[in-house]
Amino acid sequence: LRISDLGLAVEIDHHTALKGRVGTAGYMAPEVIRGERYTFSPDWFGLGCIVYEMIMGQSPFRKRRERLKREEIDRRVCEDAEVYNQRFGDTLLQKDKSKRLGCDERGALAVKAHPWFHGMNWKRLEAGLIEPPFTPDPHAVYAKDVLDIEQFSTVKGVKIEAEDINFYRKFCSGAVSIPWQQEMLETECFDDLNIFYNPDGTLVxxxxxxxxxxxxxxxxxxxxxxxxxxxxxxxxxxxxxxxxxxxxxxxxxxxxxxxxxxxxxxxxxxxxxxxxxxxxxxxxxxxxxxxxxxxxxxxxxxxxxxxxxxxxxxxxxxxxxxxxxxxxxxxxxxxxxxxxxxxx
Structure with missing residues (x-):
């Protein structure tokens, strides 16, 4: 499993410290929330959030389906202690970045040397030569409720039950009937009518x-x-x-x-x-x-x-x-x- 999210990434070295609140509530490290300077420590905290969610089945700072204001999530990140059944997540979610796994001079080597990865051959893993213990079906949706799927998900083959259909129907205003909308799209009439520029590049x-x-x-x-x-x-x-x-x-x-x-x-x-x-x-x-x-x-x-x-x-x-x-x-x-x- 490769975890990456480079939408808000910035390239720095060990001697450059940043300051600024950028990220998703519930995944931002305490030092980011408090407005302190940081280097790579928020990355390891974010990894800890992902590992915790994969192990426990929910976010470390809010329960499943729990709706919270951002201020409450930030308070829990900075103050509340999480409940674990694995020690690995505990070390990555340390509130104090000086005690957090991966935040000392060894960096990623300290994470790889953790007992949780005992016996792991990192070279073979990176080369894709180790058979994974579980291979998910690319056509299956591993969610208890289809409504848990994010708005911009591209997952295919989701089976919608009657309860879900009734839920989605509430979003249809009925101002223009669905069959007529579909027919207009199929005839592609708007492709011919939506002409914005002349051949010379000037506006119509x-x-x-x-x-x-x-x-x-x-x-x-x-x-x-x-x-x-x-x-x-x-x-x-x-x-x-x-x-x-x-x-x-x-x-x-x-x-x-x-x-x-x-x-x-x-x-x-x-x-x-x-x-x-x-x-x-x-x-x-x-x-x-x-x-x-x-x-x-x-x-x-x-x-x-x-x-x-x-x-x-x-x-x-x-x-x-x-x-x-x-x-x-x-x-x-x-x-x-x-x-x-x-x-x-």
Missing amino acids: ANLDENMPPSNEDSSKSQCCFPFFGFSASSSHHNSQKNNRAKYDAIANRNNAADISNDFTRSPTQTTSPASSVTGLVIADHLEGLAPHLDTKILSNDESGRALLDLAVLRSQALLSSSLDGPIGGGKIPSISNSNEHSQQ
């Missing part, structure tokens, strides 16, 4: 503080579909303009029923059987969106328009997968009669 206009405010009418939807692959070629320019006008008009409607009618009954949509199919598919998705597309969201809110744009995008993707080309792009087979129309 809407993020540049020196740019004057835009005079655009805020009541009109700023549809995100130009980012999602609409053709910019001259052959499809008119189709793209019509689509953009359609989505802008729909985004300012007040309910899903009106939106559905816009897609299925618009003169521009009924001229082509394939376009009618597009409207039916989109309308079907909008029916499921009714709880989300209320008056408040669709009036002027960008998140509501983003949800609408995403719904239309999904519908187009579904239709494109069943036909031979994207909507407005390649050829789409014509539909000869109403029965075939309803099947598609």
Whole structure:
């Protein structure tokens, strides 16, 4: 087992003494808490805390699940005597650094010579030639309660029981439903929309503080579909303009029923059987969106328009997968009669 935590490390020699309170409550040595100067003594005290925790199953200065203020932890570190069943930890956790194991002129050699390490071949150990008495399963979590796992742990394969699931559900505010959040992440729409810099390295206009405010009418939807692959070629320019006008008009409607009618009954949509199919598919998705597309969201809110744009995008993707080309792009087979129309 190798123990290392170099996040707050500083390189010094035996003749350089430091002063300053840096570390984690319950693992800082008394001399650090008291603001005294120190060299390597806090390192051996921290090792003693780790060894004690591995032997006893809890921190030396607070019981399992005990919640304490930092001041109380500091008091226990400096004043209280710990209870041991092994002498090794006792020598590393001495309050007086002059009596602490490893703090004399011998340093680490004194620690290696301790009876607790009797018979240890340090050369073979460092070379990895000694078989460990216990090899933990890398996929197992050795914790009595899954909630003991730290917030930033990367442990995989944790089995969450019903009690834990109920606990974690309390952190979900419900402001945006989880399925919708997941769907937006899976479509990766934000990767295309989150554009911060121009190719020349300058900020985009809407993020540049020196740019004057835009005079655009805020009541009109700023549809995100130009980012999602609409053709910019001259052959499809008119189709793209019509689509953009359609989505802008729909985004300012007040309910899903009106939106559905816009897609299925618009003169521009009924001229082509394939376009009618597009409207039916989109309308079907909008029916499921009714709880989300209320008056408040669709009036002027960008998140509501983003949800609408995403719904239309999904519908187009579904239709494109069943036909031979994207909507407005390649050829789409014509539909000869109403029965075939309803099947598609």
